[in-house]
Amino acid sequence: MFPAQYENLQIMSHAVIGFPSLEENEKAIAGLADAGVNLIELQVPFSDPVADGHTLVNACYEALKHGGSVQATLDLAERVCARHPEVTFVLMSYLNPLFRYGLERLFEKAAAVGIKGMIIPDWPVEEIEPWLPKLDELGLSPILMVTPNTAPERVARITSASRGMIYVVSRMGVTGHETNWGEKFQNYIGEIRKHTNLPLAVGFGVRTTDDLNALSGKAEVAAFCSQYIEWQRDEGSDVAASKMKSIVQNIVAS
Amino acid sequence: MIRSDNGFFGEFGGRFVPEILLPALTELEDLFFGLRDDPAFWQEYLTLTQEFSGRPTPLTPLRRISKQLGGAQIWLKREDLNHSGAHKINNVLGQGLLVQRMGKKRVIAETGAGQHGLATAIMAARLGLDATIYMGAEDIERQYSNVFWMRQLGSKVVGVTTGAQTLKEALDEALRDWAASVENTHYVLGTACGPAPFPELVSYFQSVISDEIKVQSMKQMGSLPDEVVACVGGGSNAMGAFAAFLEDPEVTLVGIEAGGLSLKDGEHSIRLSQNTGETGIAQGYKTLFLQNNDGQLGDTHSIAAGLDYVGVSPILAHLSQQGRVVPDSATDTEVTEAFSLLMKTEGIIPALESAHALAGGFKRAQQMTPEQNLVINLSGRGDKDIFTVARAFPQAEWAGFLQREAERSSEIMQQKGVL
Secondary structure, eight states: OOOOTTOOOEEEEEEETTSSOHHHHHHHHHHHHHTTOOEEEEEOOOSOOTTOOHHHHHHHHHHHHTTOSHHHHHHHHHHHHHHOTTSEEEEEOOHHHHHHHOHHHHHHHHHHHTOOEEEOTTOOHHHHGGGHHHHHHHTOEEOOEEOTTOOHHHHHHHHHHOOSOEEEEOSSSOSSSOOOOSHHHHHHHHHHHTTOOSOEEEESSOOSHHHHHHHBTTBSEEEOOHHHHHHHHHHHHHHHHHHHHHHHHHHHHO | OOOOBTTEETTEEEEEOOGGGHHHHHHHHHHHHHHTTOHHHHHHHHHHHHHHHOOSOOEEEOHHHHHHHTSSEEEEEEGGGSGGGBTHHHHHHHHHHHHHHHTOOEEEEEESSSHHHHHHHHHHHHHTOEEEEEEEHHHHHHTHHHHHHHHHTTOEEEEEOSTTOSHHHHHHHHHHHHHHHTTTEEEOOOSSOSSTTHHHHHHHHHTHHHHHHHHHHHHHTSSOOSEEEEEOSSSHHHHHHHGGGTTOTTSEEEEEEEEESOSSTTSOBOOSSTTSOEEEEETEEEEEEOBOTTOOBOOOOOSSGGGOOSOOOHHHHHHHHTTSEEEEEEEHHHHHHHHHHHHHHHOOOBOHHHHHHHHHHHHHHHTSOTTOEEEEEEOBBSGGGHHHHHHHSOOHHHHHHHHHHHHHHHHHHHHHTOO
16 A cells, blocks of 8 residues: 555656566566565556656657557556555556546556556646546545645645645656755655645655665655666666665665 | 637647646746737737738739639738748747746747747847757758758757657657746747647737738728638647638638648648547647547658647637638648649749648639639748758759758868868
8 A cells, every 4th residue: 555654765666568568567567576666656658758758758669669558557457466465556647548548447447457546747636636536436546746836725736636645746857867855855845744644755866775865754755767767778677676676675774 | 819718629728737837837828818918918019020020921812823723812821921931930929028028038949840940049049048949850851951040040959859750759858848947948839739828829929810811801802701721730820810710700711731641540640630630638738639549649741841740729629620610631742733833823932831721722712713712821931841842843953962062061061170
């Protein structure tokens, strides 16, 4: 399940469905589970991922050539949710593939195969609110994003529509670049906490053990995604999993 | 007057963007809503377009072609005579006024044919702003002369190498830049697409085109035109040519899309006709997109880089669904024929984008009577298309010239030690 408020930092990592291949996804997810990663995003590849940096853009492009799709994601989710009950799986997608599939049908399927949450960067809170009764009934948590330039009254609206966790975008920009975790970031986290008791998942720029140490005690979840996908791309899923294992052990020890 | 319902036009439009972009869009919308009904602001805009771009552009009768085709009297709205060579400058000058009011010092833009990029580079130079233009690597090859001038004007041109490397990818990349730079950067979106308020805002500035057509046709024809025809890429020149006539049901409004090579997937850019575009949500807005069953945006083709786009203005999608705008298309071959006919018969060199409107308009005019009037919006001039047109009408002399020019160019590079 999602962590409780103020629980020790844990890692959320990532799979782009179809990257590098559908078969490799299952092996990579098993590797992440074995490494002790308890939260995994399953990203539906999209042709136009506007919130992602080049690592994930290119991974999406490759994934689409290797059979990645909404249906492939649901099929894979069904298998990995059953095989790794200790892991909480979150569906990550841009809106259009889900919209084309049919939102209601998608939500029902996702919940039925065991997906617990959803991150949809281009689905604004106004559009999500009417779906909340349905999502609550299904036990499917919309994890909404707050960004450094979100106005306080909007933070309130987003946090009250969010379930499970709040996704805190650490800085301006897209995924895959460095972030500075100084005082400004801490104030930002503090402001969000005023509006919610949900745990905070921090993403964008979490790339090293130093980043994780900086986040320890400040957030409940660190989204360690682009860097992991780069390892997977350059060194294969096995090496990527063993690197994740040492990262996870490192934060457990600290 | 075009008014959205909270950013929507029927079921299309809206603002489906990553949260990070929301404050800038709201800021822009508040500013725009505060100005758009202010006659003094509109006058400021008109004065600027007059002083800098030579507006109003003329309405030119095509006497010889009309006679040759034997149908309606055909008139051209001469947006090609704008500074920069296309209607794109209208919107850019308008957004320049907004940038000055917001106090932002940097602008970014996406561009397909390069006309919007060029217009943005011109505006940035004139106002002393930093400009970065995103352009698909494929489009850079097709429209290099515009890239050359953008760089000479002081803009940074970034080639986008993801996906099909055309306008869609350039727009994605501009949105990514904006997510990082939104606090000091304005995104000069070039067409009547994207998240609210852009479709409405771009149409507002471009509506100067149809305001002028209306006045000019009363004076020159003694009545409103029977039909107005425009090409449709994203839809900004079409919205500009149609806006003032939306409440005049006797004026038929026709949008011509790029029929490309064939109706096969990936060989055209027709989104408004039956069985082509389907409702989707991407690039910040809801409209008819060319896409597959999984919701992945499709590949497009057109001989004209400026029409090679998967989405279409949500306002046009709505007007087309309502039956107010009639969608039609022209193939690459029909376009080069119309291009040639206008050049040889009337002495005007059209942009390949605008030649789609010519092809569609000429066809329709033939079905009409000599007492009727048809206006074609000539959205841009064809100088930028010299390389593409040279390929469509191959000449040994041109190939030889390019070879000699390449040699001269590399000699100069070596002398100056640039290589």
